[in-house]
Amino acid sequence: MKLLQDVSSVRNFTQKRASKQKIGLVPTMGALHQGHQELLKASLQDNDLTICSIYVNPTQFNNPDDLNKYPRTLEHDLKFLEKIGCNAVFYPPNQVMYPGEEQQLLQLSFGHLDNVLEGQHRPGHFSGVGLVVTKLLNVVQPERAYFGQKDLQQLAIIRQMVQEFFIPVEIISVPIVRESSGLALSSRNQRLSFEEKQVATQLYQTLLFAQQQYESGVSLSTIKEQSINQFSRHANIRVEYFEAVRMRDFQILEEKMEADVIAFCVAAYVGEVRLIDNIIVS
Numbered sequence: 001m002k003l004l005q006d007v008s009s010v011r012n013f014t015q016k017r018a019s020k021q022k023i024g025l026v027p028t029m030g031a032l033h034q035g036h037q038e039l040l041k042a043s044l045q046d047n048d049l050t051i052c053s054i055y056v057n058p059t060q061f062n063n064p065d066d067l068n069k070y071p072r073t074l075e076h077d078l079k080f081l082e083k084i085g086c087n088a089v090f091y092p093p094n095q096v097m098y099p100g101e102e103q104q105l106l107q108l109s110f111g112h113l114d115n116v117l118e119g120q121h122r123p124g125h126f127s128g129v130g131l132v133v134t135k136l137l138n139v140v141q142p143e144r145a146y147f148g149q150k151d152l153q154q155l156a157i158i159r160q161m162v163q164e165f166f167i168p169v170e171i172i173s174v175p176i177v178r179e180s181s182g183l184a185l186s187s188r189n190q191r192l193s194f195e196e197k198q199v200a201t202q203l204y205q206t207l208l209f210a211q212q213q214y215e216s217g218v219s220l221s222t223i224k225e226q227s228i229n230q231f232s233r234h235a236n237i238r239v240e241y242f243e244a245v246r247m248r249d250f251q252i253l254e255e256k257m258e259a260d261v262i263a264f265c266v267a268a269y270v271g272e273v274r275l276i277d278n279i280i281v282s
Helices: 007-015 034-046 064-069 074-084 125-140 152-164 187-191 194-215 220-231
Strands: 002-004 023-028 049-054 088-090 144-148 170-174 237-246 262-270 273-280
Touching: 002 007, 007 049, 007 088, 007 125, 023 034, 023 125, 034 049, 034 074, 034 144, 034 170, 049 074, 049 125, 074 088, 088 125, 125 144, 125 152, 144 152, 152 170, 152 262, 187 273, 194 220, 194 237, 194 262, 194 273, 220 237, 220 262
Parallel strands: 002 088, 023 049, 023 144, 049 088, 144 170
Antiparallel strands: 237 262, 262 273
């Protein structure tokens, strides 16, 4: 497995590939787990070469404390990638990804997607995501890039960005991987205590409840009210949002839209750790 830390080494690696070899990129922030493994397995299956990036991107954190506490496990991650058969890992320092002055950084706007759910509650987050993903795609120039469905709104942002900038890459979505309890795998789960992990399973349980209610014909406004009431029974959960959205544009819905695919999305703090989850219901 090639270890790459700067732009020129990545481009030298990719330019030496044989004719017609396809490259898959799996962008991560490290602290790798089984969810990342599924992304990597998909890329390894679809492509001739797979590159995993590990970079805790500071521009997508609107909370400095969250950035400082984000788990960093590089030694574990490199062993993880070696074992799974990843061809190369790009783990650049900040000065490689952001060589200029911070105040000169490009700011991206994604319209409505910037103003709902994650965009509303994490100002500047998607600008940072869009910026770093654009950099990674330009450095690696893969044929395909792989992202998890858990970050559903981020997936919509990246697809919009790729379309707007005419970036020649196929964005592949990989389903959420869950623990046996139903808790969606996340690097942030490492910060949860044993007791908090038990409480955190309520996110998925409530999403399943919402799905069942939806399939029974209950109105979206009632489902939202009942779901938030379920969370209120748990003192260690603080809900930031619980919404039904139209998948194609993340319009928040109060009534069913029969012709559209709908997802329920939730963000909540369990103790001091912010978690997100979703379920696609139609």
